[in-house]
Amino acid sequence: MQKYSKQTRLLLAVDCIIFGFDGETLKILLIKRDFEPEKGNWSLMGGFVQANESVDQAANRVLTQLTNLQGVYLEQLYTFGNTKRDPLERTVSVSYFALIDINKYEAQLSKDYHADWFPLKKVPKLIFDQQDMVEAAKKRIRYKAALHPILFELLPEKFTLPQLQVLYESVFNTSIDKRNFSKRVLATGLLIKLDDKDKTGSKRGAFYYQLNKQNYYTKFQSFINILPNPDTLQV
Amino acid sequence: MQKYSKQTRLLLAVDCIIFGFDGETLKILLIKRDFEPEKGNWSLMGGFVQANESVDQAANRVLTQLTNLQGVYLEQLYTFGNTKRDPLERTVSVSYFALIDINKYEAQLSKDYHADWFPLKKVPKLIFDQQDMVEAAKKRIRYKAALHPILFELLPEKFTLPQLQVLYESVFNTSIDKRNFSKRVLATGLLIKLDDKDKTGSKRGAFYYQLNKQNYYTKFQSFINILPNPDTLQV
DNA sequence: AAAATAAGTGTTAATTAGACACTTATTATA
DNA sequence: TATAATAAGTGTCTAATTAACACTTATTTT
Numbered sequence: 187m188q189k190y191s192k193q194t195r196l197l198l199a200v201d202c203i204i205f206g207f208d209g210e211t212l213k214i215l216l217i218k219r220d221f222e223p224e225k226g227n228w229s230l231m232g233g234f235v236q237a238n239e240s241v242d243q244a245a246n247r248v249l250t251q252l253t254n255l256q257g258v259y260l261e262q263l264y265t266f267g268n269t270k271r272d273p274l275e276r277t278v279s280v281s282y283f284a285l286i287d288i289n290k291y292e293a294q295l296s297k298d299y300h301a302d303w304f305p306l307k308k309v310p311k312l313i314f315d316q317q318d319m320v321e322a323a324k325k326r327i328r329y330k331a332a333l334h335p336i337l338f339e340l341l342p343e344k345f346t347l348p349q350l351q352v353l354y355e356s357v358f359n360t361s362i363d364k365r366n367f368s369k370r371v372l373a374t375g376l377l378i379k380l381d382d383k384d385k386t387g388s389k390r391g392a393f394y395y396q397l398n399k400q401n402y403y404t405k406f407q408s409f410i411n412i413l414p415n416p417d418t419l420q421v
Numbered sequence: 422m423q424k425y426s427k428q429t430r431l432l433l434a435v436d437c438i439i440f441g442f443d444g445e446t447l448k449i450l451l452i453k454r455d456f457e458p459e460k461g462n463w464s465l466m467g468g469f470v471q472a473n474e475s476v477d478q479a480a481n482r483v484l485t486q487l488t489n490l491q492g493v494y495l496e497q498l499y500t501f502g503n504t505k506r507d508p509l510e511r512t513v514s515v516s517y518f519a520l521i522d523i524n525k526y527e528a529q530l531s532k533d534y535h536a537d538w539f540p541l542k543k544v545p546k547l548i549f550d551q552q553d554m555v556e557a558a559k560k561r562i563r564y565k566a567a568l569h570p571i572l573f574e575l576l577p578e579k580f581t582l583p584q585l586q587v588l589y590e591s592v593f594n595t596s597i598d599k600r601n602f603s604k605r606v607l608a609t610g611l612l613i614k615l616d617d618k619d620k621t622g623s624k625r626g627a628f629y630y631q632l633n634k635q636n637y638y639t640k641f642q643s644f645i646n647i648l649p650n651p652d653t654l655q656v
Numbered sequence: 657a658a659a660a661t662a663a664g665t666g667t668t669a670a671t672t673a674g675a676c677a678c679t680t681a682t683t684a685t686a
Numbered sequence: 687t688a689t690a691a692t693a694a695g696t697g698t699c700t701a702a703t704t705a706a707c708a709c710t711t712a713t714t715t716t
Contacts, residue, residue: 189510194472195430198502198513237429241502241513265500265515267433267476275424278433278476280500280513332644333568348663365665366705388662389714409567409651414705416644583694600696601674623693624682649674 197277200245201232201316203263203323204253206288207340209349211305212327212356213288214320216312217252218300223274224313230320231301232279245282252299254292259285259339264322271315283323285339331357332416333409335376338397346384346392347371354412362414370412375401432512435480436467436551438498438558439488441523442575444584446540446591447562448523449555451547452487453535458509459548465555466534467514480517487534489527494520494574499557506550518558520574566592567651568644570611573632581619581627582606589647597649605647610636 188195204215219229231252235244242262249260263281271277288303296302304310309320331337337353338345351367371377378398383391423430439450454464466487470479477497484495498516506512523538531537539545544555566572572588573580586602606612613633618626 190432190469190512193432193469195432196470196472197425197428197430198433234425234428235431235502235513237431237511238504240504241500244502262500265476265497267470267479267515269473269475276472277425278470278515280502346663363706364663365707368664369666370704383663385713388712390661390663390712392663581694598675599694600676603695604697605673618694620682624684625680625692625694626682627694646673 197272197275198235198241199232199272199277199279200235200241200248201230201279201281201319202245202249202252202260203230203281203283203320204249205283205285205323205327205340206291206303207337207353207356208288208303209352210356211307212340212353213303213305214309214323215252215291215301215303216310219313220300223272227313228310229313230281230316231299234277235280241280245280249282249284252295252301253284253286253290254295255286255290259336263319263326266315266319268315273314279319281319281322283326285327285336287340287342289342328357332413333411334406335374335402335410335412338376338402344380344384344394344396346387346394348387348392349384350395358413366414367412370414374405374410374412376405376410432507432510433470433476434467434512434514435470435476435483436465436514436516436554437480437484437487437495438465438516438518438555439484440518440520440558440562440575441526441538442572442588442591443523443538444587446542447575447588448538448540449544449558450487450526450536450538451545454548455535458507462548463545464548465516465551466536469512470515476515480515484517484519487530487536488519488521488525489530490521490525494571498554498561501550501554503550508549514554516554516557518561520562520571522575522577524577563592567648568646569641570609570637570645570647573611573637579615579619579629579631581622581629583622583627584619585630593648601649602647605649609640609645609647611640611645 206213206215216228217231219225219227231248233244233248235241245260249258250256260282263283265278265280267278269276306324337357340353341349347368350371351362351364355361376398377395380394380396383393385391441448441450451463452466454460454462466483468479468483470476480495484493485491495517498518500513500515502513504511541559572592575588576584582603585606586597586599590596611633612630615629615631618628620626
């Protein structure tokens with residue numbers, strides 16, 4: 187089967203940076219690695235690309251393995267290819283980031299995989315060059331969210347404006363005027379106001395909204411400005 | 422040397438989409454492939470990642486091989502990993518795009534490599550999934566140039582505002598008011614006006630400018646708006 | 657009934673962006 | 687040597703957008 191003779195074959199892996207939002211902070215899902223090297227240390231969920239699957243399929247497989255979720259937002263991030271990144275054997279890794287609704291993630295899975303959620307500011311030491319992968323993912327999510335409405339992927343079907351605002355404030359580590367925020371968000375035409383309210387956060391309750399899926403998909407690739415001063419952002 | 426037993430090893434390639442600007446249109450550099458399969462057909466410059474080099478190094482090696490240029494703007498684009506993309510043997514390819522000053526490219530090299538420049542609208546049929554790579558590169562260059570000053574990488578050290586404007590107009594396939602364009606460009610603080618003029622384009626001559634390298638590097642990651650109506654752009 | 661709490665909403669000022677046309681420097685030509 | 691031709695260079699006004707800012711309302715708890 188080796189038709190290009192004399193060329194080096196090497197291991198190809200995928201690693202997933204899985205983001206979730208618990209209503210307060212942005213977190214990533216890590217597992218305790220269960221094989222050598224670095225067995226027992228915190229790691230991204232990953233795996234080797236198999237002969238019969240595409241790289242995208244490998245990433246999806248690995249993501250579904252850990253989360254049991256289908257149809258999740260998953261985007262290729264960057265390919266890390268230093269020769270020494272895995273000390274055991276040359277392995278190139280294609281990193282992906284995923285945005286999931288943390289409520290759909292079943293806690294039981296964390297027990298099976300010895301997984302846990304970590305706030306971005308409290309990510310433990312990771313194996314190999316995975317710290318770099320997480321940094322790249324943090325940068326990418328901020329960059330992309332400044333221009334496109336990806337953060338909705340982190341929220342449940344129904345969400346309130348205050349929840350959305352906390353999400354943006356948390357991702358961009360800033361505070362936003364709620365009057366301007368609601369004006370900007372509603373001006374996108376991406377939201378549909380529902381009749382019921384979320385009463386968990388306040389006495390008065392906040393109206394639920396849901397995504398206008400049609401507008402969401404058609405406008406997804408355009409530049410959408412929800413953030414104030416996106417130009418001052420170092421991305 | 423195979424420490425992760427039972428895992429599939431596969432071929433990893435790099436492919437470069439090399440952009441150049443001849444003063445009129447944006448072009449890419451293609452070569453005639455000199456080995457099977459698809460020998461003799463138009464192809465991106467590429468090569469296999471070797472055991473002792475990183476993926477980035479492989480991309481740089483391949484780029485330098487064809488252009489004999491060092492220190493060129495080279496950015497990882499996307500990793501293409503479908504199982505059947507190379508019919509001969511499973512090969513995953515990490516694509517990169519490069520922006521070079523077309524004047525620094527020596528025509529002699531084109532003879533050695535049977536290479537040629539093609540305007541983006543006249544790119545011939547390419548091997549494998551390289552058409553997709555070129556499409557992705559076109560999208561990326563427009564996306565990035567709408568937000569960051571990468572297009573200067575395509576120009577010589579000294580260039581005029583009319584030249585710069587033609588470049589922007591060509592990349593974005595639009596026409597821009599020259600008064601507004603010069604205001605926007607000069608407002609970035611990226612340019613230094615020189616004392617001499619380019620007289621080739623007109624009787625009066627146009628002043629040369631050069632990049633303020635310091636500002637260029639510090640502001641490179643911020644959002645910089647040179648384009649009018651970037652929000653209406655489908656990127 | 658009153659107090660407490662977070663949700664919800666509008667206006668004004670400042671800034672930015674977009675539309676628009678004439679003058680100038682220089683060379684070529686009559 | 688005067689004139690015509692050509693592309694470079696420049697400024698203003700209007701419209702649109704963005705940013706700053708504070709009070710009222712719905713509801714629950716006490």
